[in-house]
Amino acid sequence: MLLREVEYAKPGSVAQALELLASNDGARALAGGQTLINVMKARAASPDMLVDLNGLEELGGIELAGDGTLTIGAMTTYTELVQSAEAKARPILGEVCATIADVQVRNRGTIGGNVCSNDPTNHLPPLMVAVGARMTIAGANGEREVPAEQFFLGVYLTAVGQGELLTRISIPAGKKDGFAAVTLGAEGTCICNAAASVNGAVRIALGCVDAVPVLVTADSAGGVADAVRAANLMPPSDVHASSEYRTHLAAVLATRAAEEAAAR
Amino acid sequence: MDVTVTVNGTAYERDVEPRKLLIHFLRDDLDLTGSHIGCDTGNCGACSVIVDGVLVKSCMLLAVQADGASVETVEGLSEDGELTRLQQAFNEHHALQCGYCTPGMLMSATALLREQPSPSDDEIKKALQGNICRCTGYWNIFEAVKSVAK
Numbered sequence: 163m164l165l166r167e168v169e170y171a172k173p174g175s176v177a178q179a180l181e182l183l184a185s186n187d188g189a190r191a192l193a194g195g196q197t198l199i200n201v202m203k204a205r206a207a208s209p210d211m212l213v214d215l216n217g218l219e220e221l222g223g224i225e226l227a228g229d230g231t232l233t234i235g236a237m238t239t240y241t242e243l244v245q246s247a248e249a250k251a252r253p254i255l256g257e258v259c260a261t262i263a264d265v266q267v268r269n270r271g272t273i274g275g276n277v278c279s280n281d282p283t284n285h286l287p288p289l290m291v292a293v294g295a296r297m298t299i300a301g302a303n304g305e306r307e308v309p310a311e312q313f314f315l316g317v318y319l320t321a322v323g324q325g326e327l328l329t330r331i332s333i334p335a336g337k338k339d340g341f342a343a344v345t346l347g348a349e350g351t352c353i354c355n356a357a358a359s360v361n362g363a364v365r366i367a368l369g370c371v372d373a374v375p376v377l378v379t380a381d382s383a384g385g386v387a388d389a390v391r392a393a394n395l396m397p398p399s400d401v402h403a404s405s406e407y408r409t410h411l412a413a414v415l416a417t418r419a420a421e422e423a424a425a426r
Numbered sequence: 427m428d429v430t431v432t433v434n435g436t437a438y439e440r441d442v443e444p445r446k447l448l449i450h451f452l453r454d455d456l457d458l459t460g461s462h463i464g465c466d467t468g469n470c471g472a473c474s475v476i477v478d479g480v481l482v483k484s485c486m487l488l489a490v491q492a493d494g495a496s497v498e499t500v501e502g503l504s505e506d507g508e509l510t511r512l513q514q515a516f517n518e519h520h521a522l523q524c525g526y527c528t529p530g531m532l533m534s535a536t537a538l539l540r541e542q543p544s545p546s547d548d549e550i551k552k553a554l555q556g557n558i559c560r561c562t563g564y565w566n567i568f569e570a571v572k573s574v575a576k
Contacts, residue, residue, distance in 0.1 A: 264557075270483075349555065
């Protein structure tokens with residue numbers, strides 16, 4: 163497919179990238195391109211300029227601090243997360259990334275691209291909410307940190323505004339996490355998914371049931387299904403699942419994810 | 427934009443539009459038509475190539491992004507007309523029917539075997555997950571790759 167005409171810029175630093183994004187209303191950041199290039203083919207997005215973030219070392223790297231906090235550069239690929247020794251400090255990250263699409267997509271797709279595209283069927287938005295990630299956003303006036311619960315604003319919409327970039331994601335220490343999904347094909351697009359994290363109480367973030375991940379908490383894994391039902395979800399219907407079926411799946415998957423998390 | 431891309435060991439310098447996908451650059455500009463366009467939506471893997479050692483789908487990468495990179499396509503697998511062991515195994519195991527997915531399958535399996543010369547059955551299946559065969563000849567493809575695994 164021939165894309166609509168587009169300008170291409172390859173900045174040498176985050177500062178340059180921010181300048182390009184701020185001075186061109188039609189500019190969009192290009193991360194791994196595993197979503198953006200395809201939506202450009204379909205003309206669902208037609209940016210005037212692509213600001214290619216590939217090769218910016220400032221946006222890469224996975225660091226593990228003494229207290230177990232992981233700091234992950236936004237341009238870290240799924241494959242890097244799967245293979246990283248540091249990322250094993252929070253094992254669920256690599257485990258979930260290993261189930262996203264296929265080898266080729268995992269080699270290019272990035273954690274930053276996954277959360278910034280905020281497709282409601284993506285794996286990582288609910289996971290980031292469940293584990294209590296914090297997102298660092300850079301702009302003309304410096305950096306700000308936004309908790310994952312406040313990062314996702316709507317379908318394809320996040321707290322990252324025009325002229326800004328997600329630069330890194332910080333994830334606290336923890337091992338008691340779980341993830342469950344019903345997908346199209348073995349590791350395809352999610353019909354419904356749930357990420358769970360147990361730290362005293364159970365935190366569940368549900369994907370595919372609303373424009374943004376829905377956070378539900380319960381005292382124990384056994385109380386999760388009731389907590390999900392009490393959330394009065396109104397998920398969309400589509401060819402893969404009716405609203406009623408998705409609501410049912412949400413309670414089932416939340417319980418599975420919570421049980422997995424609690425058993426660790 | 428001027429780009430210099432090394433494909434199968436040969437350096438090519440071309441002026442390309444930023445909107446051109448790598449697969450179109452390979453097929454239309456360089457006449458390397460071994461890599462196929464199947465779905466054009468990133469699902470089928472027929473356009474899989476190896477860029478700087480990394481297996482990618484060339485319909486989801488712009489040609490300008492490959493500037494300075496070294497690209498390997500199916501044309502580069504055999505040297506002097508001699509099939510690789512993997513290609514020979516595809517022949518022996520009837521691992522192709524219509525052949526449309528074959529270039530992508532070969533590149534994915536090549537990438538796997540470089541990284542993991544002794545893959546388990548599950549690792550072979552997972553490595554080929556991004557490549558669709560609409561003849562559904564998966565079993566023979568799996569057996570061909572397995573026969574080359576050490």
